[in-house]
Amino acid sequence: MKLEIAVLAGDGIGPEVTKQAQNVLNAIAKEYQHEFKYQSALVGAAAIDDSGDPLPDDTIKIVQNADAVLFGAIGDPKYDNDPSAKVRPEQGLLKLRKILGLYANVRPVQAFKPLLHHSNLKEAVIEGVDFVIYRELTGGIYFGEKKKSEDGKSASDLCEYATYEIARILHPAFKAAMQRNKKLTLVDKANVLETSRLWRSVAKEIAKEYPEVTLEFLFVDNAAMQIILNPKQFDVVVTENMFGDILSDEASVIAGSIGLLASASIGDTSALFEPIHGSYPQATGKNIANPLAAILSAAMLLEHFGLQEEADTVKQAVEKSIEDGVSTPDINKENPKTTVEVGEYIVNYIRGNIICKKSNENIHLGQSTII
Numbered sequence: 001m002k003l004e005i006a007v008l009a010g011d012g013i014g015p016e017v018t019k020q021a022q023n024v025l026n027a028i029a030k031e032y033q034h035e036f037k038y039q040s041a042l043v044g045a046a047a048i049d050d051s052g053d054p055l056p057d058d059t060i061k062i063v064q065n066a067d068a069v070l071f072g073a074i075g076d077p078k079y080d081n082d083p084s085a086k087v088r089p090e091q092g093l094l095k096l097r098k099i100l101g102l103y104a105n106v107r108p109v110q111a112f113k114p115l116l117h118h119s120n121l122k123e124a125v126i127e128g129v130d131f132v133i134y135r136e137l138t139g140g141i142y143f144g145e146k147k148k149s150e151d152g153k154s155a156s157d158l159c160e161y162a163t164y165e166i167a168r169i170l171h172p173a174f175k176a177a178m179q180r181n182k183k184l185t186l187v188d189k190a191n192v193l194e195t196s197r198l199w200r201s202v203a204k205e206i207a208k209e210y211p212e213v214t215l216e217f218l219f220v221d222n223a224a225m226q227i228i229l230n231p232k233q234f235d236v237v238v239t240e241n242m243f244g245d246i247l248s249d250e251a252s253v254i255a256g257s258i259g260l261l262a263s264a265s266i267g268d269t270s271a272l273f274e275p276i277h278g279s280y281p282q283a284t285g286k287n288i289a290n291p292l293a294a295i296l297s298a299a300m301l302l303e304h305f306g307l308q309e310e311a312d313t314v315k316q317a318v319e320k321s322i323e324d325g326v327s328t329p330d331i332n333k334e335n336p337k338t339t340v341e342v343g344e345y346i347v348n349y350i351r352g353n354i355i356c357k358k359s360n361e362n363i364h365l366g367q368s369t370i371i
């Protein structure tokens with residue numbers, strides 16, 4: 001398969017972890033005879049420093065012409081600490097999501113067996129957890145009208161949803177539930193918010209098209225508690241933009257580190273793949289950031305294009321690295337490895353594993369004389 005991939009490494013640790021994800025994609029391309037071409041572009045604080053614009057026109061052109069976007073991270077403390085800044089790195093990412101129409105953000109949450117002891121939660125609570133969050137990504141309070149009064153004494157952010165925006169994320173969420181354990185939980189605040197009540201009524205209608213799926217409703221405050229209390233109850237969670245942002249960070253505690261959570265942002269014509277973590281400025285340039293979320297995001301990219309075996313190979317290699325303790329300090333304090341070492345280990349495992357598989361196939365075909 002030929003793919004043109006736009007690489008938007010962004011800020012902080014973004015370039016370091018994205019580089020490892022790209023190396024992994026290259027290893028896959030080589031072993032499975034695909035052709036992945038990359039074009040890099042600036043976004044976020046790096047783009048502001050360069051041109052004053054967090055999403056320059058050149059970048060927009062590159063992403064619009066690409067088959068997929070590999071995204072690193074965004075954000076810089078110099079903007080976080082300045083509430084009056086007119087231009088902010090995050091605007092680049094939000095505009096990108098809007099321009100590409102990436103309305104469905106898919107965030108899988110899994111407990112990795114070798115890391116069960118590592119989570120702050122009890123092993124018994126998290127063992128076997130495997131759910132996926134479908135977060136609406138181009139609407140709600142993130143994109144509603146923002147106002148600040150002239151005297152600076154009040155401000156507002158409007159939360160708005162149209163039925164079509166709700167329906168277009170609910171369908172993939174229901175479909176995902178069909179492929180999994182047939183349970184969909186809509187997280188909202190329908191006891192208070194009008195938009196949430198709209199979500200519920202649209203969900204009830206659409207549920208008729210998926211009679212095999214059990215649809216449940218959960219208030220977001222309760223959901224935040226349930227994710228920690230009994231995360232095994234979840235299969236597919238669907239929710240609006242801001243609730244999804246908050247709950248997915250919370251859910252990363254189950255995996256053991258936010259450096260492990262990957263995501264795919266899907267639209268009708270574009271797709272972007274990014275770790276859910278931020279730019280982790282304290283770690284920038286130190287070669288200590290966990291590249292696994294970025295690498296697992298690359299696996300989601302492969303999956304998106306139907307390259308399931310390739311995606312599984314990457315996931316297997318990631319699991320193996322964790323199992324073998326080849327991990328960055330966030331999940332291996334005793335004997336930590338660097339970002340680059342973890343990436344290299346995974347690349348080598350992919351190569352070795354495929355060589356193994358190929359020779360196994362040969363054995364089965366009776367082509368080997370070694371046994």
Ligand code: IPM
Nearest residue numbers: 074075090093094245276278
């Ligand atoms: C995320 C991030 C972004 C968001 C920020 C960087 C704008 O937290 O992807 O979860 O809030 O969506």
Ligand code: MG
Nearest residue numbers: 245246249276
């Ligand atoms: Mg977030």
